[in-house]
Amino acid sequence: MEHKRQSVRDAWGLIEVVEEAGEITLRFGNHTAQSGWHPAHPYQLAFGYYRALLASLVLHPKPDRLNLYGLGGGALARFLLEYTDIRLTTHDLRPALLDIAKQHFDLDTDHPNITLRFGDIADNLWLMDTPPADIIWLDVFDEHGMVPIPPRSIAVLSDQLDDEGVLCANVWRNALDDVSHLNNQLARYFSPTPITLNVPDRYNTVLCYRKTPWTTEDILQAHARLTQWSPVVHETIRESLQWLQPLPRKNR
Numbered sequence: 001m002e003h004k005r006q007s008v009r010d011a012w013g014l015i016e017v018v019e020e021a022g023e024i025t026l027r028f029g030n031h032t033a034q035s036g037w038h039p040a041h042p043y044q045l046a047f048g049y050y051r052a053l054l055a056s057l058v059l060h061p062k063p064d065r066l067n068l069y070g071l072g073g074g075a076l077a078r079f080l081l082e083y084t085d086i087r088l089t090t091h092d093l094r095p096a097l098l099d100i101a102k103q104h105f106d107l108d109t110d111h112p113n114i115t116l117r118f119g120d121i122a123d124n125l126w127l128m129d130t131p132p133a134d135i136i137w138l139d140v141f142d143e144h145g146m147v148p149i150p151p152r153s154i155a156v157l158s159d160q161l162d163d164e165g166v167l168c169a170n171v172w173r174n175a176l177d178d179v180s181h182l183n184n185q186l187a188r189y190f191s192p193t194p195i196t197l198n199v200p201d202r203y204n205t206v207l208c209y210r211k212t213p214w215t216t217e218d219i220l221q222a223h224a225r226l227t228q229w230s231p232v233v234h235e236t237i238r239e240s241l242q243w244l245q246p247l248p249r250k251n252r
Contacts, residue, residue, distance in 0.1 A: 001020070002018055002019070002020045003018070003019045003020065004016060004017070004018055004019075005017040005018065005019050005024065005104060006100065006103070006104065008096055008100075010094055010095075010096040012093065012094055012142070013028060013029050013143060014028065014029035015027075015028060015029075015094070015096060015097070015100065016028075016029065017073075017100060017104045022038055022039070022040055023036055023037070023038050023046060024036065024037055024038075024039065024073075024104055024105065025073075026072055026073040026097075026100065026104075026105075028142060028143040029143050030143050032141075032143070033047075034072045034073070034141060035072035035073030035074070035075045035105065036073070036075060037073070037075040037078070037105055037106075039106065042078075042082070042106070043082075043083070043232045045075070045076075045079060045236060046075065047075075047204075048199035048200065048201075048202050048204060048240075048243075049139075049170045049199050049202070049204035049206055050075065050076055050079070051199075051236050051237075051239060051240040052170075052197040052199055052204070052205075052206035052240045052243060053076065053137050053139070053168050053170060053206055054233065054236050054237050054240060055168075055197060055206070055208070055222070055237055055240045055241055055244070056135050056137070056166045056168045056208055057084070057086075057135070057229065057233065057237060058222040058223070058225040058226060058228075058229075058237055058241075059166050059195065059208055059210075059218065059222050060134050060135055060164060060165070060166050061164060061221075061225075062134075063086065063134040063135050063166075064085075064086065064087060064134055065086070065087045065088075065089070065131065065132065065133045065134050065135075066080065066086050066087070066088050066089070066133055066134065066135045066136070066137065067089045067090075067091070067130060067131075067133040067135070067136045067137070067160060068088060068089070068090045068091065068136075068137045068139070069091045069092075069121055069136070069137065069138050069139065069140050070091070070092060070137070070138065070139035070140045070141065070170075071090045071091065071092035071097055071101065071116070072092070072097065072101075072139065073097070073100060073101055073104065073105040073107075074090075074097070074100075074101030074102075074105045074107035075105055076137070076139070077090050077101070077107055077114060078101075078105055078106055078107045078108070081107075081108060081111045081113055081114060083230050083232045083233050084229070084230070084233060085113070086113065087113050088113055088114045088115070089114075089115045089116075089117065089130060089131060089133070090114065090115070090116050090117065091117045091118070091119065091121065091130070092117075092118055093118065093119070093120055093121070094118070095118045098116060098118075115131075117129075117130070121140055121147070121149055121153055122149070122150050122153055123153075124150070124152035124153045124155070124156050127153055127156040127157070128156055130156075130160060131160075132160050132161070132162075133160050133161065133165065134161075134164070134165055134166070135165065135166045135167075135168070136157060136160060136161060136165070136166070136167040136168070137168050137169075137170075138157075138167065138168065138169040138170065139169075139170045141170075145172065145175060145178070146171060146172060146175060146178045146179075146182070148178070148181070149182070149185070151185060151188075154185045154186060154188070154189065155188075155189065158189035158190070158211075161211070162211075163210075163211045163212055164210070164212075165210070165211070166208055166209070166210055167186070167190065167208070167209045167210075168206055168207065168208045168209075169182060169186075169206070169207050169209075170204060170205075170206055171204070171205050171206075171207060172203045172204065172205075173198070173203055173204070173205040174203045179205075179207075183207070186209050189211070190209035190210060190211050191209065191210055191211065191212060191213040191214065193213065193214065193247070193248060194207040194208050194209045194214075195207070195208040195214050195218075195219075195244065195245075195247070196208075196244070196245040197240060197241075197243040197244050197245070198243055198245060199243060200243065214247055215247070216247060219244065219247070222241065223241065226238055
């Protein structure tokens with residue numbers, strides 16, 4: 001039976017925290033879960049797209065810094081702090097999520113490896129204060145779906161990464177117009193053919209971009225890097241790599 005743990009309204013609308021069958025989820029005024037975790041199984045990432053995003057840790061040769069856009073309930077941030085040494089900078093529009101992440105998703109907001117920032121991703125001037133990163137995760141959704149990112153903000157995100165940097169976006173592949181628009185925007189700064197991970201039995205797809213084109217050798221190296229991570233991270237990434245779609249063949 002569903003139990004509502006908290007309900008709060010901020011300047012952007014309703015935020016609800018709901019518990020059902022041992023799972024705690026964050027919702028923005030509808031039935032779509034924006035974040036989720038099982039406190040009884042903290043080592044398990046509740047959503048498939050969480051696990052797909054984690055694959056980027058082996059797509060980069062040695063990631064140390066990660067910029068996460070879309071804190072939500074903080075489930076991804078909590079996992080990274082618990083099981084990796086990644087230095088994490090999180091960004092979200094809604095400051096009310098800070099206390100929710102602490103209270104309901106067990107996020108240690110005082111952890112030395114996390115910096116929390118609140119502002120609008122559409123504000124490119126605010127984005128310019130963000131430190132550089134090896135990996136960027138885009139998980140920006142509201143109650144209506146994927147949040148559009150203006151071209152100037154995409155340019156700033158690109159500047160946060162060097163040529164080996166990886167940008168991964170969680171998208172809904174049933175929202176084809178939104179996905180096509182985002183890909184066209186990113187293709188101005190990154191190689192236009194991303195690595196694609198389709199989450200089974202869900203509409204989520206994670207697209208991973210780099211400024212230099214991906215090769216089959218990159219995929220082989222990603223598998224070889226699995227052993228560099230803790231067993232929990234290793235097993236999570238190993239599962240998600242099975243969802244990776246073949247790179248398109250180059251015309252001779």
